[in-house]
Amino acid sequence: MIDPRWSYGFFSRRPAVMAAALVAACFVLGLVLNSRPAAAQAPDIFEIRQVAVDVTAETAAKARKLALEEGRRKAFRRLLERMTLLVHRERLPSPTPEEIDAFVKDFSVDEEKTSAVRYLANLTFRFNAPPIRQYLIDYGLPFAETFSKPVLILPVLESAGALLLWDDPNPWRTAWSRRPVINGLVPLVLPLGDLPDIATIGVEQALEGDTQRLTAIAERYNAGDSLVVHGILRRDARGLLPELEVYLTRYGTVLQEQTLVRNYQATEGETQAALLLRAAVDLAQVVEDNWKQDNLLRIGNRAVAAVTIPIASLGDWLEVRKRLTGVAVIRRSDLVLLSTDEARVNIHYIGDPDQLSLALQQADLILSRRNGDWILSPRRPKSP
Numbered sequence: 001m002i003d004p005r006w007s008y009g010f011f012s013r014r015p016a017v018m019a020a021a022l023v024a025a026c027f028v029l030g031l032v033l034n035s036r037p038a039a040a041q042a043p044d045i046f047e048i049r050q051v052a053v054d055v056t057a058e059t060a061a062k063a064r065k066l067a068l069e070e071g072r073r074k075a076f077r078r079l080l081e082r083m084t085l086l087v088h089r090e091r092l093p094s095p096t097p098e099e100i101d102a103f104v105k106d107f108s109v110d111e112e113k114t115s116a117v118r119y120l121a122n123l124t125f126r127f128n129a130p131p132i133r134q135y136l137i138d139y140g141l142p143f144a145e146t147f148s149k150p151v152l153i154l155p156v157l158e159s160a161g162a163l164l165l166w167d168d169p170n171p172w173r174t175a176w177s178r179r180p181v182i183n184g185l186v187p188l189v190l191p192l193g194d195l196p197d198i199a200t201i202g203v204e205q206a207l208e209g210d211t212q213r214l215t216a217i218a219e220r221y222n223a224g225d226s227l228v229v230h231g232i233l234r235r236d237a238r239g240l241l242p243e244l245e246v247y248l249t250r251y252g253t254v255l256q257e258q259t260l261v262r263n264y265q266a267t268e269g270e271t272q273a274a275l276l277l278r279a280a281v282d283l284a285q286v287v288e289d290n291w292k293q294d295n296l297l298r299i300g301n302r303a304v305a306a307v308t309i310p311i312a313s314l315g316d317w318l319e320v321r322k323r324l325t326g327v328a329v330i331r332r333s334d335l336v337l338l339s340t341d342e343a344r345v346n347i348h349y350i351g352d353p354d355q356l357s358l359a360l361q362q363a364d365l366i367l368s369r370r371n372g373d374w375i376l377s378p379r380r381p382k383s384p
Contacts, residue, residue: 225252
């Protein structure tokens with residue numbers, strides 16, 4: 001439906017004029033689409049990059065064939081681990097190469113090297129979404145598809161009465177910097193610790209949960225949330241082995257803001273640095289799993305939200321529509337009305353309104369209630 005306010009001078013009730021106007025409108029729309037700067041594309045959950053393979057066989061051709069088969073298997077496993085919870089890791093199926101082939105949409109090869117008997121490359125695989133979803137449903141595995149915006153890690157170490165955040169050295173910060181990347185749904189970012197960071201927030205303000213300063217430093221890194229990881233380093237009762245008590249609090253868009261407590265004790269022969277690294281690896285997985293828990297898709301729970309999108313131009317609507325296509329819980333969006341100052345859209349989604357709101361925030365779209373109506377407003381991300 002087109003609002004009458006756009007009828008005059010743009011649409012006409014006469015068929016011939018209306019047809020000409022529509023052609024002109026399509027031409028203008030094409031110009032708008034082509035002239036707008038390209039926005040950063042949302043990551044594709046069903047694309048697995050940097051799959052390293054190195055295979056030796058009797059011939060180069062056989063080595064390549066075996067390497068591609070190994071790469072598909074690795075990529076498929078990484079995809080399932082990305083979408084599912086850690087507690088279900090042992091339940092993940094191990095399909096045959098032929099079964100995996102049926103899920104692959106396409107693949108590409110980077111940094112390819114070959115010899116007479118050896119094949120090395122980095123591979124990227126893209127999988128078909130609908131059969132992957134059905135596969136997980138058939139195996140009774142809950143899964144999530146929503147990428148979190150980057151989360152900024154603020155590692156505070158309390159040791160021997162001192163509080164360390166920006167100090168150098170900070171062994172707790174070092175451990176987080178050496179942590180292997182999970183390649184999951186939650187990108188974790190460490191701040192630089194430069195003068196602007198130090199001026200933005202101090203260690204006491206981080207521990208107190210100063211929302212204004214936590215938001216400011218998160219925005220400096222284009223992060224959606226900030227995560228204060230307060231580690232208290234002690235010695236065991238014998239004074240021999242290090243112990244670490246950690247209070248982890250995420251501030252920002254999470255559905256339920258809470259502090260998690262974890263305790264870690266070094267084993268015989270484990271150094272303090274190794275203990276801190278083990279704790280950082282485990283806590284990163286905790287953050288990943290908590291995000292997935294908040295965003296598990298409830299396939300049987302489908303709903304429609306009628307939203308109003310304030311706009312100032314056609315370009316505003318095109319930008320919002322582009323962002324909507326990258327939101328995992330949205331299955332489709334139907335334009336109901338388009339006028340000079342608003343667009344009205346029916347959003348068909350999976351889950352509940354809280355999940356929809358959280359997923360939209362990752363695309364810089366804010367869903368709110370105003371006089372009983374849903375209002376969807378774009379938030380412009382700040383440059384780092």
